Amino acid sequence: MSSLTVNDRHTAAATPAKVIQPAWVRTLHWINAVAMVLMIMSGWQIYNASPLFDFTFPKTITLGGWLGGALLWHFAAMWLLMVNGLAYLALGLATGRFRRKLLPITPEGVISDARAALTGKLSHDDLTKYNYVQKLLYAGIIAIGVLVVLSGLAIWKPVQLQYLTALFGGYDVARYVHFICMAAIVAFLVVHVALAVLVPKSLRAMIIGR
Template structure:
């Protein structure tokens, strides 16, 4: 009985493992806010000149009209660019990206997808990303870079003509921007669903432990 008591005390005295450092948590939530503002204002901008035969409901857009949406979009753009650039630099400088996101292999991704579909994918160690998470997080970084570059091309097509040419032409840059936005929306749905399925991952992103 005494040994059990000692064990309990030792468990309580053991400091909780830091899963998400403070800089990751702060930048994560700033990115989340900036991304939501950009998506909602972007939908209002899209409605002013649709690429496809549909428009977004005004209930889920931001800005009220084209001018207001542009103001929100540009304000959130600077927040996303500055915070995103700081996140990229810090992630590379600290080696976090290399540790967390590499390696990625087709066999590993396929194996983890099968495990997830059969509810056999382990979530015990939150400090290690599975292959599906690595692919999603690495992919969304690439998508984030593309959406910024295509957005700058749309914003200043004359001054930044070299960026426009990177995508081929102005209309193509618009399509790239739209599909990157769609990819981010899909990622957010999956990301939130996984956080709800594994609540301790959400807790770690709030308090770090």
């Protein structure tokens, strides 16, 4: 019995760990994370210069120091996010990752997995597969990412991109859309980080891939 156990251990040690997150996913993921944090913090400073609602964000969580500085940070992060995001979308489609990871999404599956998550019965053993709630969240955040970029462009160049601005219902409406999308991204990041803390092996996979 002991020899079998030793052999099993040698076999397990000799078998390479399965790659869960390929290198390109990990690289683009962390670049996106940095760009998004920079955009959110500088975006809050821009918002403070002309608030949409009866509140402003504390200066300790904003970036840029003043409107001009915040705009410089925001535009720099915007180009980084756009280029990196386009690379992520192109590779995700070309490699079939989106199809394998995000499809299918069914209402029944989402309801079932949401109920299991709320009762603490949702399994996280197989990190190679997303549950239906994850599929919905990841597909949704990709769509919101596209929308936040388009609404941002409509705000940035309302004259040059007047047709895009008009699609949002005008400059003022585009600002509200941009803010709501930003709020949705922040909410996603909070949930995302919380789940990474609760399931640390998922964070480990996004760092070393295995």
